[in-house]
Structures are given as C-alpha cells and as structure tokens.
Amino acid sequence: xxxxxxxxxxxxxxxxxxxxxxxxxxxxxxxxxxxxxxxxxxxxxxxxxxxxxxxxxxxxxxxxxxxxxxxxxxxxxxxxxxxxxxxxxxxxxxxxxxxxxxxxxxxxxxxxxxxxxxxxxxxxxxxxxxxxxxxxxxxxxxxxxxxxxxxxxxxxxxxxxxxxxxxxxxxxxxxxxxxxxxxxxxxxxxxxxxxxxxxxxxxxxxxxxxxxxxxxxxxxxxxxxxxxx
Amino acid sequence: xxxxxxxxxxxxxxxxxxxxxxxxxxxxxxxxxxxxxxxxxxxxxxxxxxxxxxxxxxxxxxxxxxxxxxxxxxxxxxxxxxxxxxxxxxxxxxxxxxxxxxxxxxxxxxxxxxxxxxxxxxxxxxxxxxxxxxxxxxxxxxxxxxxxxxxxxxxxxxxxxxxxxxxxxxxxxxxxxxxxxxxxxxxxxxxxxxxxxxxxxxxxxxxxxxxxxxxxxxxxxxxxxxxxxxxxxxxxxxxx
Numbered sequence: 001x002x003x004x005x006x007x008x009x010x011x012x013x014x015x016x017x018x019x020x021x022x023x024x025x026x027x028x029x030x031x032x033x034x035x036x037x038x039x040x041x042x043x044x045x046x047x048x049x050x051x052x053x054x055x056x057x058x059x060x061x062x063x064x065x066x067x068x069x070x071x072x073x074x075x076x077x078x079x080x081x082x083x084x085x086x087x088x089x090x091x092x093x094x095x096x097x098x099x100x101x102x103x104x105x106x107x108x109x110x111x112x113x114x115x116x117x118x119x120x121x122x123x124x125x126x127x128x129x130x131x132x133x134x135x136x137x138x139x140x141x142x143x144x145x146x147x148x149x150x151x152x153x154x155x156x157x158x159x160x161x162x163x164x165x166x167x168x169x170x171x172x173x174x175x176x177x178x179x180x181x182x183x184x185x186x187x188x189x190x191x192x193x194x195x196x197x198x199x200x201x202x203x204x205x206x207x208x209x210x211x212x213x214x215x216x217x218x219x220x221x222x223x224x225x226x227x228x229x
Numbered sequence: 230x231x232x233x234x235x236x237x238x239x240x241x242x243x244x245x246x247x248x249x250x251x252x253x254x255x256x257x258x259x260x261x262x263x264x265x266x267x268x269x270x271x272x273x274x275x276x277x278x279x280x281x282x283x284x285x286x287x288x289x290x291x292x293x294x295x296x297x298x299x300x301x302x303x304x305x306x307x308x309x310x311x312x313x314x315x316x317x318x319x320x321x322x323x324x325x326x327x328x329x330x331x332x333x334x335x336x337x338x339x340x341x342x343x344x345x346x347x348x349x350x351x352x353x354x355x356x357x358x359x360x361x362x363x364x365x366x367x368x369x370x371x372x373x374x375x376x377x378x379x380x381x382x383x384x385x386x387x388x389x390x391x392x393x394x395x396x397x398x399x400x401x402x403x404x405x406x407x408x409x410x411x412x413x414x415x416x417x418x419x420x421x422x423x424x425x426x427x428x429x430x431x432x433x434x435x436x437x438x439x440x441x442x443x444x445x446x447x448x449x450x451x452x453x454x455x456x457x458x459x460x461x462x463x464x465x466x467x468x469x
Contacts, residue, residue: 129279130316134330134382135306144329148320
C-alpha cells in the first residue's frame with residue numbers, strides 16, 4: 001500500500017507539479033469554459049432561429065431549416081470545426097477560441113432547434129386556439145401562452161445538450177487550441193506517462209460537468225415551482 | 230348579427246359542412262344539436278375563423294369575415310369562445326387568465342381589468358379562486374373561469390363548443406346555471422351541446438344539424454315537440 005502511494009505521488013509530481021504543468025491544465029480549463037459558454041449562447045440563438053424556420057408555414061423557411069439541421073446532423077463535428085476554421089474563417093482575423101466557439105455554436109444550434117421545436121409542439125393545440133379566440137395575434141399567443149409553458153419542457157433537454165457540447169469541445173486541439181484535453185495530451189507526450197494525465201483530464205471534465213448539472217438542477221426546481229398542484 | 234351563406238367546409242376529401250345558411254340575430258340563444266360528426270362543432274369554429282371556410286360567406290355585423298383581407302383578431306374580440314376542454318392557461322393564475330387578453334389588447338388598463346375580473350369571478354361564484362392556478366380547480370370551476378375569461382373581452386356573441394361534455398355529471402349543473410344567467414342577461418349565444426333539457430329550457434331557437442346541413446330549425450317546442458324531419462325524429466328518439 002505504501003509503495004503504491006509513493007508511486008502515485010511520484011507520478012502526480014511528475015505530471016502536474018514539475019515544470020508547473022498544472023498551469024497548462026488550468027489555462028486549458030479556461031479555454032474549455034470560454035469556448036463552451038460562447039458556443040452555448042450562439043447555439044441557443046441559432047437554435048431559436050432555426051426552430052422558427054422549421055415551425056413556419058412558409059415553405060422556403062421550412063426548407064432552409066431542414067437543410068441546416070440535415071447537414072449539421074449528417075457530418076462529424078470535427079469535420080465541421082475544421083472546415084469552419086481552415087476554410088470559412090481562414091482569412092478572418094479572429095481569436096482562435098472565438099472561431100471554435102462559432103463552430104460549436106453552429107453545430108449545437110441544429111440540436112437546440114429540434115429541442116425547441118419539440119417543446120413547442122408538445123403544448124396542446126387548445127392553448128393556441130384559446131389565445132387566438134380571445135383576439136391575440138399569432139405572435140402574442142406564442143410569446144405569452146405557448147413559450148412560457150414550453151420552457152419547462154425544453155429546459156431538461158437543453159441542459160443535456162449543454163453537457164454534450166462541453167464534452168464535444170474536447171476536439172478543439174484539432175485547430176491548435178490548448179483546452180483541457182489537449183493539455184492532458186501534451187503532458188502525456190512530455191512525460192511519457194499515460195495514466196496520470198488522462199485520468200486527470202477525465203476528473204477535471206467530470207467535476208466541471210457535475211458543477212454545471214447541479215446549477216442547472218437548481219434552476220429547473222425553481223421553474224417547476226410554478227406548477228401549482 | 231351573424232349571417233352565414235352557403236357555408237362549406239371540407240378537410241381533404243371529407244366534406245363536413247355542405248352548405249349552411251343561417252341568420253343569428255341579436256339576443257338569440259341558438260342551441261345546435263346533432264349526432265357526433267355531424268359538423269356542429271366545425272360550424273361553430275367557422276364562425277370565429279378557427280376553421281377557414283372552404284366555400285361560402287360569413288358576415289358579422291354586416292362585415293364579411295371570410296376573406297383574407299379581414300383582421301380576424303379584431304373580429305374574434307367580438308366573439309367569446311368556450312371550449313370543451315376549457316383550455317385555461319395553466320401557467321397563469323385565474324385572475325391573470327382573465328386579464329391577459331383585455332390588458333394585452335389594450336382594451337383596459339391592468340387596474341380596470343382586475344376590477345372587471347373581480348366582478349366576473351363574483352358572477353360565476355369563484356371570487357375566492359382569483360389567485361389559484363387552473364390545476365387547483367375542479368372541471369366545473371375551470372369551465373366557469375373559461376366563461377369569465379371570454380366575457381372579460383366584452384364580447385357581443387358567445388360561442389360554446391360542448392361546454393359540459395368533459396365534465397363529471399355532478400358539475401354540469403353549475404356550468405349550465407352560469408350559462409342560463411348569461412342567456413337571461415340578453416347575451417347572444419350559439420351553443421353546441423348534448424344537454425337536451427338545457428336546450429329545451431334556454432334556447433330561443435334549436436338547430437338540428439346532420440351530415441353538414443341544417444336539417445331542422447325552430448323553437449324548442451317545435452323541434453322537440455313536433456319534429457318534421459325523419460332524421461330529427463330518429464335522433465331525438467335516441468337521446469331523449
């Protein structure tokens with residue numbers, strides 16, 4: 001047991017303390033959080049836009065929304081990230097992390113739009129009819145009656161999408177960003193030790209997502225409070 | 230007040246209404262009866278354009294409403310609608326259910342709307358429920374709130390689409406009582422219902438609709454007491 005502990009602390013020292021390697025991981029956490037947060041915001045905005053297109057009665061908008069979702073879902077996110085970084089934004093002078101966040105936002109938007117669409121369709125048709133029969137227009141009915149109810153249905157699925165998105169950002173190393181995953185990988189190459197840096201990476205992701213889950217869980221409880229029964 | 234001319238409605242290949250001509254005048258309480266699938270609910274829903282007529286014309290206060298040019302939202306503000314499934318807004322309190330439309334559509338200030346809401350809740354005997362949520366109410370109470378909500382817009386006409394069909398039997402009476410009061414106050418009403426006793430008591434006119442046409446129309450005494458049409462006789466013999 002003592003031998004194992006000594007061995008463990010030796011590995012720990014070599015991977016994280018020596019040459020200040022923990023700083024790599026810390027800045028990696030910063031990159032992951034930055035990219036994820038901006039991507040979530042972009043994803044929600046795009047998601048709302050595409051959901052509106054998909055729910056629209058206009059054929060052209062429906063078509064556009066359909067194509068968007070189809071292409072994003074039909075191609076790997078690594079490929080999308082690299083196309084956006086090396087092709088579309090090749091000549092644009094933006095911080096790497098912002099371009100990456102845009103790529104993940106575009107990807108997430110397709111999934112978010114489906115979540116929003118399903119949430120809105122889950123509200124009984126009678127609710128819209130009641131709103132319209134009182135003389136509200138379609139927009140007022142949507143914003144005052146349908147969306148406030150749909151939010152509660154949408155929220156849990158949206159949380160799930162955020163979590164998927166954060167883990168998905170582990171591929172930003174492909175465009176040269178040093179996030180948590182890449183930092184762990186770098187330590188692995190520098191030390192020739194696989195176990196400690198990779199387990200460390202996993203633990204950091206796990207803790208990050210655990211914190212997010214707890215926060216979102218609290219918000220959801222608050223949302224449910226208005227469900228007076 | 231409402232004139233209907235040659236109203237047709239089909240859903241795909243299914244012809245639900247096959248030419249209805251009807252004239253509903255101010256203060257009338259028209260009760261529409263007929264077998265399931267006869268088109269009575271569709272007829273009612275066409276009146277406030279929840280369904281778009283396939284053919285024919287509807288005039289409200291001499292204004293043609295079966296045209297894309299008309300502002301349906303303005304027309305609907307003149308017509309309150311009560312649904313079989315109540316359709317209260319579950320995320321809003323009872324008072325907010327009632328005040329939402331008048332305030333949002335700038336008919337009243339919030340204070341005026343609340344005052345009106347209190348009057349209406351008193352009228353349907355639910356004053357103590359103003360701050361409750363719909364999920365806390367019984368079916369009969371929900372439907373009475375739905376009536377109050379429709380009345381909050383000061384409609385000229387009230388449409389009822391089988392208002393008691395989703396209720397437990399012991400709650401039917403309380404909703405019908407509110408409707409009787411409303412009829413006595415002179416409100417123009419069009420009611421689709423299966424409550425024949427209520428129809429007989431309250432209707433100024435009874436319409437029997439079957440296969441998408443008005444088969445028979447007359448006072449309750451005429452339609453119930455001495456039906457002329459074979460189908461009416463047949464239907465009444467089953468439900469009375």
